[in-house]
Amino acid sequence: MLVGFKALSKHYGIELTQPLRVESSIGTVRSSHDSNDRVENKYPPSYRPNDDFSGHFEFGLKYEEIHLEFFARLFTATGPEPIEMWCRREPFGQYARRTGFLYEWLTGVTLNVPDVTNGGYxxxxxxxxxxxxxxxxxAKRWRINDNLPGSAGFCPLVRRTPAVKTALSFDVTAALADLDNIFGADILMRTASWLTFKESRASFLIEKEADQADRIQRFAHVIAQYCGQIDNPLSDTSLHALQKGILGHDALGLGLRRSPVFVGQATMREDIVHYVAPQFEDVPEFMNGLKEFELATRGAEPLARAGVIAFGFVYIHPMRDGNGRIHRFLINDTLIRDRAVPDGVILPVSATITSSLNFRVGYDRTLEVFSKRLMRRYATSYRFGEIIHYEDGTPSNFYFTDYEDARFAWRYPDLTEHVLYTARVIEHTVRTEMADEARVLVIFQKAQERLKDVLEMPDQDANRIIRSLKENGWRLSGKLKKDYPQLEDITRAQRVVDAVRSAFEDDDI
Incomplete structure (x- = not known):
């Protein structure tokens, strides 16, 4: 016998974008099987609930997972009557009270039941x-502690799974302090300056625009200028400033979009749609919910907040262009504002994402955790037709017919996998990417010092010689000899080569 939320889903014919992970049934003995993001739990007959709304919903609240998309769709299907009956029958029962509170919170409809007058919160x-x-x-009416992390307009959830708990245990502040102790504060800050540009370049690589040198420079400037420096980075004004900095003053359609948008790829025959973003009329409400999450969770785990804010933003997709870069900007911005990372230190998370096939595929798969399920649910709900010119200047022939139904999913995404991926990227970035860059800078600095012991010269010239020797397999090019006549001397030239090479081949770095 199927029980709990899946029993209610089947009874009311609820179709979900994000499926219920847990399936509970009554058997002979208690057992649990967890595989491929699906949990099958069996319970002995003593656990059998009443076969009605309150029995199954209480069972779900006790033994299964909170699923806001399911709750919102279910309450729309049931209406207030079964919840009102339950609350009148058990006015002080904690599960009836929680259900009554969730109904009013999700639907905005007040139930026709009296306030709860006593009992613990x-x-x-x-x-x-x-x-x-x-x-x-x-919530005095229900004597409930409202600890939901967002608003009814947009409330992402993160489950504290064992994997998430392990990932969030990484102390980025302590790890950076270890790098500071190993390499010194000066090296770490000089590394941070280079990593700002590296992050910008890698971010454009993710967007498949790696050859956009001027835009890379602009985004690097935006990162350096704004990361951790904006009081409300999700405000319309802040987003406009970020977008303008990234795209340039002359870009079209700056600010929140007023047109439909999808993420996909173009072919000679047609556009392939990978993800449909929310209706533009809903964007302000969704962004307000994301702001509510940012405010409500201050003081919580920075890595979790960074993951939710960044991926929540990219799913809302509030801008015509620049969403991906702002999405990755928000990871660093959150970490700095949460004081997990010092001012001026930029973690090259985009560089980590592009550093290996594992992380790159992981990034796409993480985005697809939500987007693929959405597109599977609404595969027949979009089309291309007549071009319409929208308020923000966008001409579009894209039509989506199920905005109202899909709103349940967009409002209440499960971002557990997104937090897990973000935390792992941040840990790898600090332990590997930043450590490697700091090590390279130490080597380069040592090469400069040893080169100048042989031949005094300005840093710019020393840097050129070092790079040339490294790229040419420790051989002096004819051009280098021509530009630096001192290197025509064979003995001096060999000393220069040996000095530079020794810095790169030291075992103690």
Whole structure:
């Protein structure tokens, strides 16, 4: 016998974008099987709930996972009657109260039941199992601690799975302090300056625009100027400034979009749609919900916040252009504002994403955790037709017919996998990318010093000679000899080569 949320889903014919992970049934003994993001739990007969709305919903709240998209769709299907009956029958029961609160919170409809007048306050969701707001709001009517991390307009959830707990245990502040102790503060800050440009270049590589030198420079400037320096990075004004800095003053359609948008790829015959973004009329409400998450979770784990804010932003896709770069900008911005990373230090997360096939494929797969399910659910809901010119200057022939139904999914994404990926990227960035860059800078600095012991020269000339020797397999090119006549002397030239090479081949670096 199927019980819990899946029983209700089947009974009411609820179709979900993000499937229920947990399936519960009554068997003979208790057992659990977890595989491929699906959990099958069996319970002995003593766990059998009443075969009605309240019985199955209470069972789900007790033993299964919070799923806001499912709750919102279910409450729309049931209407208020079964919840009102339950709340009148058990006015002080914690599960009836939680359900009543969730119904009103998700639907905006007030139930026709009296306020709860006594009893202890209970949490809306478990802070041990989910990322919750740090300062709870008390819902006096239900005597519920409202610890949901967003707003009814947009509330992402993160499950504290064992893998997530392990990933979030990485202390980025302590890891950076270790690098500081190994290489010194001066090296770390000089490394950060280079990594700002490296992050910009790698971010454009992700967007398949690696040859856009002027835009790379602009984005590097935006990172250096704005990361951690904006009080409200998700405000319309801040996003406009970021987008203008990235795309340039003359870019078309700056600011929140007023047109439909999809993410895909163009072919000679037609556009292939990988993801449809929310209706532009919903963007302000969704962005307000993301801002609410940012405010509500301050003081929580920085790595989790960075993942939710960045991926929540990219799924809302509020701008015509620049969403991907701002999405990755927000990771660094959040870490700096949360004081997990010092001012001026940029983690080259985009460089990590592009550093290996594993991370690159992982990035695409993480985005697809939500986008593929959305497109599978609405595969027949879009088409291309007559071109319409929208308010923001966008001409578009894209039509999507299920914005209202898909709104349930867009509002309540499960971003557990996104937080897990973000945390792993950040750990690899600090432990590997930054450590490697710092090591390279130490070597280069040592090569400069040893070269100048042989032949005094300005840094610019020393840098050119070092790079040339390294690229040419420790051989002096004819052009280098021509530009630096001192290297015509065979003995001096060999000393220069040996000095530079020794810095790169030292075992103690």
């Amino acid at each position: 209970v949490d809306a969701i478990s802070p041990k199992k989910y990322l919750t707001r740090t300062a709870v709001k008390r």
